Structures are given as C-alpha cells and as structure tokens.
Amino acid sequence: MVRGLYTAASGMYAQQHQIDVTSNNIANVNTAGFKKDRAEFQDLMYQRLNFTGGATSETTRNPTGMDVGLGVRVSGVQKSFEEGDIQTTGNTFDIAIEGKGFFQVTMPDGEIAYTRNGGFKVNEEGTIVNGNGYPMEPEIVVPDNLIDINIAPSGLVTATDPATGQEQELGQITLADFINPAGLKPIGESLFQVSTASGDPIEANPTEDQFGGLRQGFIEMSNVALVTEMVDLITAQRAYEANSKSIQTADKLLTIVNQLKRT
Numbered sequence: 001m002v003r004g005l006y007t008a009a010s011g012m013y014a015q016q017h018q019i020d021v022t023s024n025n026i027a028n029v030n031t032a033g034f035k036k037d038r039a040e041f042q043d044l045m046y047q048r049l050n051f052t053g054g055a056t057s058e059t060t061r062n063p064t065g066m067d068v069g070l071g072v073r074v075s076g077v078q079k080s081f082e083e084g085d086i087q088t089t090g091n092t093f094d095i096a097i098e099g100k101g102f103f104q105v106t107m108p109d110g111e112i113a114y115t116r117n118g119g120f121k122v123n124e125e126g127t128i129v130n131g132n133g134y135p136m137e138p139e140i141v142v143p144d145n146l147i148d149i150n151i152a153p154s155g156l157v158t159a160t161d162p163a164t165g166q167e168q169e170l171g172q173i174t175l176a177d178f179i180n181p182a183g184l185k186p187i188g189e190s191l192f193q194v195s196t197a198s199g200d201p202i203e204a205n206p207t208e209d210q211f212g213g214l215r216q217g218f219i220e221m222s223n224v225a226l227v228t229e230m231v232d233l234i235t236a237q238r239a240y241e242a243n244s245k246s247i248q249t250a251d252k253l254l255t256i257v258n259q260l261k262r263t
Contacts (some may be wrong), residue, residue: 002254003047003070008246010071014041015240017074022233025224033117033190034222035079036229042075081181084116084223086215092149093120093128094219099212101175102192104137104203105130112137114176114201117190118219128157132189140171153213155206175211176201 021039028034049066056062086096095118097103102114115130123129126142142149146159146168155173160166178184183197194201207213 002250003068004250005247007069007071008243008250010044010073011243011246012240014072014074015236015243018236019233019240021077022229022236025229026226026233029222029224029226029229031117031190031222032119032219033084033115034224035081035084035116036222036224038078038080039074040076040078041072043072044070046070079182079184079186080223081116082223084221086218087221088218090217091119091219092216093122093151094118094217095120095151095173096215096218096220097175097206097212098215099210101177101206101211102181103130104174104176104201105134105191106137106139107134107191111193112201113187113191113193114184115191116220118214136173138171138174140173142170146170151214151216153207153215155214172205173214174203175206176203177210178202 046067179199184192
C-alpha cells in the first residue's frame, strides 16, 4: 500500500508535466514559427516478487513471473519540426520557408541563432532584422532609394533603382539545416541554438539540395493543432485525477490497517 502511494505520486508528477507542456503549446498557438512539444514518459523499475520462469514444483515453472511496477517518469520533451500553416500577410519582408531549413540571425553576443519565424523588417540603417532587431545572417542592407523589393524563391534579394529602372542585387539569403533538428536548444523568442545533439549546421541557398524555397509576403504559423492539444489536456487532467484517487484509496487502506492494530 505504501508502494501504491509513491507510484500514484509519480503519476501525478508526470501528468503535471504533461499539462505544463500542453499549456505551453496552447499558449503559442498563434506564435509565428513556433514548434510544438510532446512530453515522453518511461515506466520506472519493477519490484520482482517472483522471477519469470521460476520453479513452482520439481517439474513445472512459472510462465509469467510476478513484477510490480513502481510508477512513471518524464524521459524527455520531443519538439516537432513539422511545418506549420503558411499565412499570407502581404508584407514585403515577411518570408516563409516551404520545406526544410532555418533562417539565421546574429544575436547581440555575436552567436548565430536559428528560427522558422520569417517575420523580418528593416531597421533605421536599412538592415533586414527580425522582430527583436537581430540582423539576418548574412547581413543584407536595403538602400532607401530603391523600390520594388523582391525576394526570389532561391533567396536572391533584388530591388529596382527608380532613377535608372535597373534591377540591383542586394544579397543572398542562405538557410541552415541540421542532421537532428530535434536536438536544437530552444532559447525563447522563437530562436534555437546549436547543441551537441543537433550536429553542426549545414548551410546552402534555398531550393538547393534538401532545402525548401522561400515565399515573400507569407509567414509560417505555429504547427500546434488546437483540437489535439485540448484532447491531450483533458486526458492529462483525467489521469491526474485518477492518480489522486489512487493515493486516497491507498491512504484509506492504511487507515484501516492502523485501526486493526489498535483494536
């Protein structure tokens, strides 16, 4: 019965973690470039009361054994990099990636971060930056005297000189990809950093090799499916309640035992 208390407590802790992960997914349902998380669980060790195949007589053996589980633990949180829906915005510097790849931005400390959030803008110097002012890597500057900014699916950024009518190349957007994107380290602001689990970045132009193409005037939204998350939330809530009932039942049984000892 004491074993049951700890087993049910581990279940409550696991379901609380599931609720935390699901709540974060729901909170970011409208966050551009957000990638949903999925909590993963493993059963804990087993207390072996009778070995499988143990002798039950001189000529027979136990076909199943007697193993009692001791609960569950959180084994990890897996991030899904499935593409989100592409939403049209009409903004010149909003860019969506159709396929694999990450945009690269330079953080204030000089480190490179990676993102699927293509909501870019230009700062006071004409540099293409993300919503936090981090410049795109490689840096691309748009002069204020040019018009008709065009970002091709291949990542080539061009503009037109209104004085001459000639098209000028402003720069080339490159993308990065990883052998194991799920191993990237999330740091908030829809940004990720390299980790030993992700592997080193592989860089190339959009539409080359395994990389997707770019769509100007569009943005990739979150890949969270709200209906699925609501179902997961309800399931976790019911499992949490069931584990709490297990604790109450074990407590009642222990109370009965204590009363028998006193009588």
